[in-house]
Amino acid sequence: MNTQPVSPGAYTLNNEPEEIAYRRACSTLVSVGWGVLIFMVWSVVKTLGIILINRRQLMESIRNGIEAAGGGTVSDGVIYGLIASVLAGYLLAVLAFRTYISVSAISEGRGRQVFFLYIPLSILYIVNEVLTFITGFLAFTGAAGGEESTSLAALLIELTSFILLIQMVSSARKVRRYKKMITSREAGHAA
Amino acid sequence: MQLDFHYYATYCAAFLAGCSHEDSLSIARSAQFVDCCSESFLQGVGGPVSAATTMLQLEMFDANTDPMGLANITRIWASFHFLPGDLYAERKKCSRLYRNKYRLICNPNGALVKDTVELARGRGSVAAGVAMHVLADTWAHRYFAGTPSLAINNTNDHFYELIPSGDGYEERQVRFIHNPGAPDDLEKGVYVNTLYQPNENTVMNLGHGRAGHLPDYSFMLYKYLPAWGGYREILKDNPSDYWNAFCQMVYAIGSLKDPDGHFETDRYAEDEVRPYRDRIRQILVRRQPDSCADWKALGEELSGCRIPDFDVEIYKKEYMEAEKELRDETALGQFIIAALAQKSMVTNRIFSSGSLLAGFSVELKGKRIPGIQDFRKLLEIRRKNHDR
Numbered sequence: 001m002n003t004q005p006v007s008p009g010a011y012t013l014n015n016e017p018e019e020i021a022y023r024r025a026c027s028t029l030v031s032v033g034w035g036v037l038i039f040m041v042w043s044v045v046k047t048l049g050i051i052l053i054n055r056r057q058l059m060e061s062i063r064n065g066i067e068a069a070g071g072g073t074v075s076d077g078v079i080y081g082l083i084a085s086v087l088a089g090y091l092l093a094v095l096a097f098r099t100y101i102s103v104s105a106i107s108e109g110r111g112r113q114v115f116f117l118y119i120p121l122s123i124l125y126i127v128n129e130v131l132t133f134i135t136g137f138l139a140f141t142g143a144a145g146g147e148e149s150t151s152l153a154a155l156l157i158e159l160t161s162f163i164l165l166i167q168m169v170s171s172a173r174k175v176r177r178y179k180k181m182i183t184s185r186e187a188g189h190a191a
Numbered sequence: 192m193q194l195d196f197h198y199y200a201t202y203c204a205a206f207l208a209g210c211s212h213e214d215s216l217s218i219a220r221s222a223q224f225v226d227c228c229s230e231s232f233l234q235g236v237g238g239p240v241s242a243a244t245t246m247l248q249l250e251m252f253d254a255n256t257d258p259m260g261l262a263n264i265t266r267i268w269a270s271f272h273f274l275p276g277d278l279y280a281e282r283k284k285c286s287r288l289y290r291n292k293y294r295l296i297c298n299p300n301g302a303l304v305k306d307t308v309e310l311a312r313g314r315g316s317v318a319a320g321v322a323m324h325v326l327a328d329t330w331a332h333r334y335f336a337g338t339p340s341l342a343i344n345n346t347n348d349h350f351y352e353l354i355p356s357g358d359g360y361e362e363r364q365v366r367f368i369h370n371p372g373a374p375d376d377l378e379k380g381v382y383v384n385t386l387y388q389p390n391e392n393t394v395m396n397l398g399h400g401r402a403g404h405l406p407d408y409s410f411m412l413y414k415y416l417p418a419w420g421g422y423r424e425i426l427k428d429n430p431s432d433y434w435n436a437f438c439q440m441v442y443a444i445g446s447l448k449d450p451d452g453h454f455e456t457d458r459y460a461e462d463e464v465r466p467y468r469d470r471i472r473q474i475l476v477r478r479q480p481d482s483c484a485d486w487k488a489l490g491e492e493l494s495g496c497r498i499p500d501f502d503v504e505i506y507k508k509e510y511m512e513a514e515k516e517l518r519d520e521t522a523l524g525q526f527i528i529a530a531l532a533q534k535s536m537v538t539n540r541i542f543s544s545g546s547l548l549a550g551f552s553v554e555l556k557g558k559r560i561p562g563i564q565d566f567r568k569l570l571e572i573r574r575k576n577h578d579r
Contacts (some may be wrong), residue, residue: 011353011360013414013424023349023422110348 018185022178026109029171033105035164040098042157044091051087058083101125105168108175122169129162192331193407196433198223198501199486201323203493204437207463208444212496214316218444221320221526222327223501225271228530232503236510239568242527242534244271244321248371256339256392262550264397265295265338269549270537271321271530272328273297273337273398274304278544291546292343293419295336299329299435300456303540308443308454310536311529317522318529319447323440325533330436331406334417334425335399338548341391345418346401352380353412353426355476365413367403375404377478409433409475409482430475437471438464519572531569 051058059079066074104118136155201222205215228244246254246267254260269275276298282290304326311322336343350367353360367384375382385400399406405413411429416422438459445460446452464471467489474485490498510523518524535552542552 011412011414011426011428013426015423020422023416027347027422 016182016185018178018181022175022182025171025174025178026111029109029168029175030106032164032168032171033102033109036098036105036161036168037102039157039161039164040095040102042161043094043098046154047087047091047094051083055083097121097125101168105172108172119169119172122165122172126162126165126169129158129165133158133162192327192433192436193481194223194226194501195482195486196327196331196409196436197226197324199483199490199498200437201320201327201440202498203486203490204323204440205319205444206490206493207467208441208460209448210316210444212494215490215494216498217316217522218320218323219498220501220506220522221317221529222324223320224503224506224526225321225324225530227503228526232507233527236507236523238510238523238527239531242530242568243267244530244534251394251397254394256394258547259550261339261392262548264394265541265549266534266538268337268398269295269297269541270337270534271325273332273335274301274307274325274329274537275336275541276301276303276329276333278303278540278546289342291544291548292336292338292340294544294546295338295541295548296343296419297329297332297335297337299326299333299432299439301329302456303537304329305454305456306536306540307533308447310532312447312452312454313450314529314532315525317525318532319444321526321529321533322447323443326440326443327436330432330439331429332399333432334427335402335406337398339392339394339397341389341393341396341418343417343419344396344398344401345387346384346415349424350402350415351413352405353414355412360412365405375480377480408480410478430472433475434471435459528568528572535569 059076062079062082063074066072101118101122104114105122108114108118133155136158140152140155198219202215202219205218206212210218225244228242229247229250230240230243231247231250233240233243244267246264254264256264273295274297275295277296278294278301280294280296282293285293307322307325311318348364350365351362352365354363355361363380366379366381368381369386370383373383382403382405384403385395387401388395390396395401402415405411406427406429409429412427414424414426417425438461441460441463442458443454445463446454470489474482474489477485487498506521506523506526510518510521513521513524519528538549539552541549
């Protein structure tokens with residue numbers, strides 16, 4: 001048996017089950033938030049890769065489109081400029097979108113107040129990921145009728161990204177649920 | 192723990208246990224020297240490097256983290272600074288490697304503390320000092336393991352200092368920075384810790400590195416989530432732990448004075464220390480980065496003798512000036528033997544528990560085996576004693 005404590009007074013630790021569950025959910029939310037942020041790099045690399053590999057076909061189809069619309073002959077420079085500006089806009093939008101949801105998740109996991117919108121936006125992104133995965137899967141199996149252009153590695157990365165987003169939404173919901181329980185318990189104690 | 196407790200407070204404990212000024216000083220010097228005896232120091236004096244009891248910052252950064260390197264690090268830190276509390280602790284739903292690391296978590300009053308004190312029995316004041324360092328650190332460094340491990344030693348943002356305020360405590364979130372050159376700011380609650388590294392085995396995740404120097408301040412009271420704790424808060428009450436350490440040291444030194452005595456865990460010389468409780472409490476709770484002056488004043492009051500400042504050179508000079516065959520008789524020579532005995536005992540216990548984290552160990556006593564490096568010196572001494 002230890003001696004009599006010399007510290008000024010007793011201190012009670014907060015290890016209620018919902019408090020522990022809340023901390024666990026917060027920790028998961030921070031981790032998956034970082035995961036979503038890191039996977040953003042994959043999205044950028046993938047988009048740039050697709051554009052780079054298919055640049056000739058892309059340029060051809062843009063040129064044909066402009067000519068068909070009666071725009072006359074356009075130089076390669078103009079088409080390159082067009083692709084670059086659309087690509088920059090698209091990448092900026094993707095980066096902003098993913099940064100917003102992942103930073104919000106990390107902030108919420110660290111106990112800060114965040115705007116609720118990031119969860120519906122994450123769900124929207126999950127839908128996008130599902131569609132991307134299905135398209136990739138069809139391309140991989142050749143069921144879409146085209147060439148086998150998606151590798152298994154790319155497919156697995158998409159799947160991981162999808163699981164991360166699901167985990168993020170699930171953890172965010174848990175964080176809110178446990179926070180509510182803790183707040184109502186504390187209010188009960190105060191009353 | 193720092194110089195204040197390992198040197199000055201150990202001196203006070205030894206004196207209260209009934210030792211003379213000289214013996215108290217020898218115990219205190221040896222206890223503090225555990226924090227100085229690095230491989231570099233031993234190389235400098237021509238001693239066996241396997242007797243190292245600590246690692247300098249540069250040695251740490253240079254250390255290999257392959258299995259052999261990790262075993263060397265674990266042997267040093269688990270034997271002298273983070274003595275495992277329970278080498279047979281069980282943990283459900285975990286891998287064997289995790290369980291082995293979990294078993295290295297330091298805690299006071301474990302079987303190894305008893306073995307440590309008993310190992311020092313009849314071996315003089317220098318060996319007693321080594322044992323007192325190990326015993327005191329089991330209180331200060333509890334909940335951390337003396338092996339690099341993110342899964343055991345990591346901490347996160349949920350780290351609050353509890354500052355006494357009125358009848359209760361004010362909670363203040365601890366802010367950690369990673370500049371090793373910066374001092375801790377006690378007023379603002381900004382402390383230096385090691386950098387977060389996701390690698391399980393990096394030295395950044397050794398011992399209490401991720402909690403900075405907080406376990407080393409006697410006044411510190413804090414709560415946090417240890418990585419091994421399953422998101423349960425843990426309270427670290429340093430003033431009470433340091434008080435326990437002090438009372439246990441007085442009891443342990445008292446028991447070592449009797450060659451036929453025996454040390455029991457969970458026993459404290461509270462009655463002997465009670466007259467000084469308020470004075471010691473004041474020192475322990477005072478918010479200051481080091482309490483050397485306070486402990487020194489108490490020690491000098493107790494013994495009526497001047498306590499010299501700790502000086503590594505005293506050990507070094509005596510050892511280097513001695514004839515080679517007489518070196519074992521010097522204070523440093525005795526320290527080396529005590530350190531090797533402690534290290535080989537702890538390594539053997541860890542190995543016997545089914546873990547290779549501290550390396551391979553065999554009981555060589557009575558066997559005609561040349562021995563591995565850690566044991567060579569001890570074997571020589573055993574042979575010498577046998578021949579006599």
